[in-house]
Amino acid sequence: MSNAHAAPASHGFDELDPHGAGKHTKHSHHIVSGVTLVGVLGILLVFTALTVGLAQGEKWVMSYFAIELPRWVNVAVAMSIATIKATLVLMYFMLLRYSNPINTIVFLVCLVAFALFLFFTGLDINNRGNIDPIKANQIQAGGIGGIKAGWSKDAAVIDKASVVYWRERKLNEVGPEKFAKMKAAFSHGHAEHAHADTGPTASAAKVKSGTTPGLFDAAAPAAHDEHGGHAEDHAAPAAKPAAGH
Numbered sequence: 001m002s003n004a005h006a007a008p009a010s011h012g013f014d015e016l017d018p019h020g021a022g023k024h025t026k027h028s029h030h031i032v033s034g035v036t037l038v039g040v041l042g043i044l045l046v047f048t049a050l051t052v053g054l055a056q057g058e059k060w061v062m063s064y065f066a067i068e069l070p071r072w073v074n075v076a077v078a079m080s081i082a083t084i085k086a087t088l089v090l091m092y093f094m095l096l097r098y099s100n101p102i103n104t105i106v107f108l109v110c111l112v113a114f115a116l117f118l119f120f121t122g123l124d125i126n127n128r129g130n131i132d133p134i135k136a137n138q139i140q141a142g143g144i145g146g147i148k149a150g151w152s153k154d155a156a157v158i159d160k161a162s163v164v165y166w167r168e169r170k171l172n173e174v175g176p177e178k179f180a181k182m183k184a185a186f187s188h189g190h191a192e193h194a195h196a197d198t199g200p201t202a203s204a205a206k207v208k209s210g211t212t213p214g215l216f217d218a219a220a221p222a223a224h225d226e227h228g229g230h231a232e233d234h235a236a237p238a239a240k241p242a243a244g245h
Contacts, residue, residue, distance in 0.1 A: 030098035044085055051081050101199045 054077055062068055091097040096104050149156040149165070158165045171179045 030095060031096075032092060032095070036092060040088050044197060047081050047085050051078060054078075054081075 055074070058069060058074060061106075090107070096107065147158050149158050150156070170182075174182065
């Protein structure tokens with residue numbers, strides 16, 4: 001009576017799998033022939049010689065014709081040859097051609113991650129010499145570093161204190177007489193505002209429009225305490241004498 005769980009009959013000794021691991025796990029190592037390995041080695045040596053020859057040829061071309069080839073030409077040629085050589089090594093010497101395809105996928109994912117690392121690192125290193133035009137000039141005494149007075153390319157550069165620049169620009173636009181009238185009107189309105197009651201109201205926090213304070217002043221406006229002028233108003237009233245005295 002035959003046993004269903006009996007071990008299968010042996011088919012002889014397998015020199016490529018002496019322990020019989022392939023019979024139970026269905027896994028075995030592919031053995032690349034020596035002819036294939038020697039042929040791949042020859043191709044790698046040819047590509048190595050080609051890399052050196054092209055580098056020397058590039059130097060000869062630039063010297064003979066007195067020209068300078070772009071750097072990307074050298075990088076593109078060298079990296080193309082290096083990619084072919086690395087592919088041959090991976091396929092035949094590291095046996096990715098004969099192994100489980102998941103190994104190739106894992107390798108490619110790691111390669112993409114490494115490429116992303118180099119890409120973002122290059123963004124930082126290759127742009128360190130680029131300076132924003134608005135920050136290119138040094139800060140000048142009384143100025144704001146050469147910032148333009150507008151967004152257009154032909155906008156004037158502010159090379160002095162901003163209050164002085166805009167005062168001179170307004171004076172050139174309207175003329176001395178109109179500028180004096182605007183200054184007088186603004187000064188009169190500012191004086192009225194200074195003497196007006198500025199108690200806490202709902203509109204005190206609103207953004208106020210109008211001429212920039214200090215535009216018509218010879219010097220920058222001094223800081224003042226908004227509550228300083230009203231200290232007396234909030235002081236306790238003096239005690240009144242009692243009736244009969």
